[in-house]
């Protein structure tokens with residue numbers, strides 16, 4: 580018997596989300612794959628069902644539109660006949676540059692995607708999970724959630740929300756037997772950086788992890804139930820430790836130097 584009945588995963592068409600779908604598909608009866616690119620979701624659904632015998636559904640949706648998360652949740656229940664007992668909120672984008680220059684509409688949509696849709700899906704999933712006294716949510720934050728990020732200010736702030744919100748939910752959910760985990764990757768080699776127009780450099784290449792390794796670490800934490808905060812890679816753990824020892828303004832200044840697209 581598989582461990583989960585229904586996995587709902589956003590951001591499944593590429594990168595970390597796609598790899599998490601592969602890592603968790605053997606553990607679930609149904610998997611609902613959400614992102615905008617329908618062709619990629621359909622190809623993935625086909626591959627997952629052939630390889631793992633899972634019922635896989637492609638559910639194309641733009642989660643940067645207010646109200647879409649509720650539609651996705653309702654449609655998931657329609658497809659699999661029940662609410663998810665495993666929810667992975669992975670979909671996210673970022674934009675790089677001076678806050679005054681990045682188009683406002685792009686960043687407002689980013690906040691809807693990274694913050695609002697994630698929060699709405701958590702709220703919708705928690706009630707039925709509490710009623711059944713079981714379930715797991717994995718929210719994808721970032722090491723960016725731990726400090727301000729000049730030149731990616733709104734993205735870093737959105738991930739600070741995800742981190743804080745998820746850790747607070749974990750505390751609320753524990754008495755109900757429901758677990759809320761937070762994945763905080765460092766730099767991962769995905770399309771994210773292309774869409775974010777973020778800087779490529781020697782340091783970033785050196786620190787990059789593969790989406791597969793990050794996904795497997797997240798999947799292992801889900802199956803074991805710990806750690807609640809997953810920071811993949813020894814270098815990322817060391818950086819976070821160092822950041823705790825430095826004054827916050829120093830960390831902000833150094834982060835700005837690292838992210839400044841002109842340098």
Ligand SMILES: NC(=O)c1ccc[n+]([C@@H]2O[C@H](COP(=O)([O-])OP(=O)(O)OC[C@H]3O[C@@H](n4cnc5c(N)ncnc54)[C@H](OP(=O)(O)O)[C@@H]3O)[C@@H](O)[C@H]2O)c1
Nearest residue numbers: 590592593594595614615616642670671721766767769771
């Ligand atoms: N890569 C990194 O260095 C890194 C580091 C820390 C945290 N993260 C976080 O990890 C998560 C996954 O990123 P990734 O690196 O795997 O990037 P990615 O390869 O670009 O994947 C992003 C996923 O989100 C989906 N998505 C984007 N906009 C969407 C929208 N409006 N509605 C629905 N789905 C949307 C994309 O699919 P469609 O384009 O088909 O919609 C794709 O499946 C993000 O939350 C990101 O913030 C990434």
